[in-house]
Amino acid sequence: MDIALSDELRAFQAEVRSFLEDNLTPEFREASRLCTTIVAEHEATMAWQRILYRQGWAAPNWPVEHGGTGWDPMRRYLFAAEYARAGALRLVPQGLSMVAHAIMGHGSAEQKAFYLPRILSGEDVWCQGYSEPGSGSDLASLQCRAVADGDDYIINGSKIWTTSAHYADRMFCLVRTKTMGKPQAGITFLLLEMDTPGLTVEPIHILGGDHEFNQVFFEDVRVPQANRLGAENEGWTVAKYLLEFERGGDARAARQRTRLDEARRLASARRRSDGRSLLEEPGFAADLAALEIELTTVEFTEMRTMAEIAKRGSPGPASSMLKTRSTEVQMAISELAMRAIGYYAAPHQPEERLAGANLEPLGQRDEMSITARYLNDRAGSIYGGSNEIQRNIMAKLVLGM
């Protein structure tokens, strides 16, 4: 098999690399390095999105007619790899990588024309209102109620674990519009504005100390019926279509490769009392090598998923396999990084992790995020649908069990 890049692809790779070198300022790199959750500090993330937007690269996976790059899977892969290697900030995924695809696949011409350009430019930041206090894995049991009233719906209920709701402009939301019959057949998909009267956002702090997600309360929140995506009571189809992109439409392996390289660097920098590096310790070296192999399998699964997207337009059930394996590998990498810094994983020093902090940390500055990242990465097997649920999906849709 010839895996050498053609001259054309090498030129593309060089163009991406030089753009990232020129535009990723030390401030952007620092914000990315200190990031312990899905996205880094909000202002920096949005400023970076504006730069990518001006370059025409904010949405590598979108079709050209909506402002995407039109790149083939190989170019998208090379871009993602260069992006991760350079330590570029991850963009807020709920708009660009989730609801945008649902709007392209199920929205009216007016909805596409209104929402997509705003997502691309970063004018609108989105959050996802699927989970509820009593409905997570069994999402179809959701109870947040929308009752038709003239041209509007009136919503009452609550959503929970809503990532980014504290700075989002809009939410895509699943609501119950019918209580009789099969639960899946009574759900509607709505797009709403976060400053609508009656909607409130309460913070929830996660294990590593960060504020990433929230609980959202609806009290007689009025949303125009024109904001519905797809038909009334047919939101489940839209919701499932979107979830395939949440679980499979993103380039995770390249980011994980950067994290694994970081763990290796941290381990090689540490000296044991006999002066040797942790990398020379057989137990650590074996675990690192095993993880390296696991990550390579994730990379290949990702390429297979991209080929599936190119063929059928959406990732399909392979996205469940990718989500499961990549989050398991991600968790193992952050555990290895913790082992690499030894005792320095223990101090809790959240202030030192803030961008521009001038406090002297215990340990090295580049070790500051390791423990919080380890703690926050535990969520990987839960978000996007728990890994147990992904295994159920694979058993049913891939293995036909």
Ligand SMILES: Cc1cc2nc3c(=O)[nH]c(=O)nc-3n(C[C@H](O)[C@H](O)[C@H](O)COP(=O)(O)OP(=O)(O)OC[C@H]3O[C@@H](n4cnc5c(N)ncnc54)[C@H](O)[C@@H]3O)c2cc1C
């Ligand atoms: C960091 C993070 C960010 C999130 N962001 C969002 C967001 O932005 N928007 C949003 O809507 N939601 C979000 N979620 C919620 C997430 O989608 C749910 O937590 C997830 O679907 C699991 O639901 P649950 O928490 O109610 O757990 P439960 O459904 O109560 O599950 C509890 C445990 O039981 C297991 N289990 C349940 N049913 C089965 C079954 N049938 N077979 C085998 N095992 C089963 C699960 O795997 C899990 O281990 C986020 C979650 C996290 C952790």
